Amino acid sequence: MPDAYYLQLTEQLRYLITQHATQWEGKLPAERVLAERFSTTRVTLRQALAQLEGEGLIHRSNRRGWFISPARLVYDPTRDAGFNDYVGAQGRQPRTAVLKLETRSHLVAARALGLPDDQPFHHIRRRRYVDDRAVLVESLWVVPERAPELLDIYSGQSLWGLLRGRWGHHLANRSIRMVSEALSPLDAEELLVAPGAAGLNICRAIFDDQQRPIEYDEEHWLHDSLCISVELSGQQ
Amino acid sequence: MPDAYYLQLTEQLRYLITQHATQWEGKLPAERVLAERFSTTRVTLRQALAQLEGEGLIHRSNRRGWFISPARLVYDPTRDAGFNDYVGAQGRQPRTAVLKLETRSHLVAARALGLPDDQPFHHIRRRRYVDDRAVLVESLWVVPERAPELLDIYSGQSLWGLLRGRWGHHLANRSIRMVSEALSPLDAEELLVAPGAAGLNICRAIFDDQQRPIEYDEEHWLHDSLCISVELSGQQ
DNA sequence: GCAAACTCCTGGTCTATACCAAAACGCTGG
């Protein structure tokens, strides 16, 4: 119904994608090929592709081309189930790459946890994959007193599992913040996408059952790769 | 640092916007004016503007121009504080326009509440504003038995307040889903933005303390107008 | 004095083309 050609194109592409998903094995033909097939220019074609990207139907891997996006991962940021667990539970393959391990201060984490500005933290930066697609990068800032030798033993497993199992912490109170964002050049590079790609930023400050600060973390997700789901019972 | 000109442009515009926010009274100069000032074409200029739009710094009102986005509204979808209350508490001016009142069935709501497909609902569609900017449209699907004469008395106030005050319902269990989206042509039109603009879709299914279904609602927010914030205590 | 009609400006859309750098591909030699 819409008159703009790029919107008609969007519909035709949407149809083609759902039909030929398997045939193309997830990757769309080259932009020049698609532009010619639809008798238009790359500029207009890209406008249509950007629409579908906004919907989360397709995404592009920087300089590699357009790909059909897999189903969104269902994620509950209020639970402390490990990434590996809930990804596996949804029949997907999780993977984690540790990008950095260090100890230093971090103003934002300190403020979020109510600690002095120069408070040092154990910092873990990791990238996480679902079915070999990088879907998020995150930075974890752990109060060293709560997990002294963390950096020596950490190798990609569930942090919350470690905190509970090894140091006996009970993660009790948490404040969570979610904001849509454009991925920073650094985050985008680590996720192999174009700078400025749409993302979702999730920040959490975690305290134990005695209100002691445990950890602060900052996640940057590709916007099309998750569906946030929260189940609550009891009156608010 | 980035080499691409449109990224340099983005930085310059970001600077100008934060400096001249008051001078321009929230509205940016015409695209042709900006393009000429930066010695580039509208195409490239728009690429830079789109970056800032993705970050939530600016937005465009369909065919009206580019505007500086106000601060995000902090919103906790797990609480049932009324819109008017929490907008007011943040020093902002709330407003609600009722777009539609009707009774009919709705498959998605029925499924979400575990009711038969042909279950009728009281349907309220409303648009909500913060400081006179339309920031969301939503559809509410209320089980008629829980609020029989709802449509006769409803005129824009807090629905949850009504359910609690008039019919004595205790909203107890809720399942919430949040997904990034591109606004549908209808939603975009009702929010006065271009079709396909980035949005956030929030759906909730609400049950009372006896697990009886009360209500299902679907919100479509402009992506740059909110910051989701959840506070939780107690172990999960 | 006010509403309707008109004009101008502006954003929305589109064409056609070009160059660059990174990725992908294919060839070649060990």
Added chain:
DNA sequence: CCAGCGTTTTGGTATAGACCAGGAGTTTGC
């Protein structure tokens, strides 16, 4: 069979215009 190297392909970026239709402001006519 694989590593290294050169070629081709492809996405990313950019230019220079053009037309249209909706919005906004102004003028006109009752």
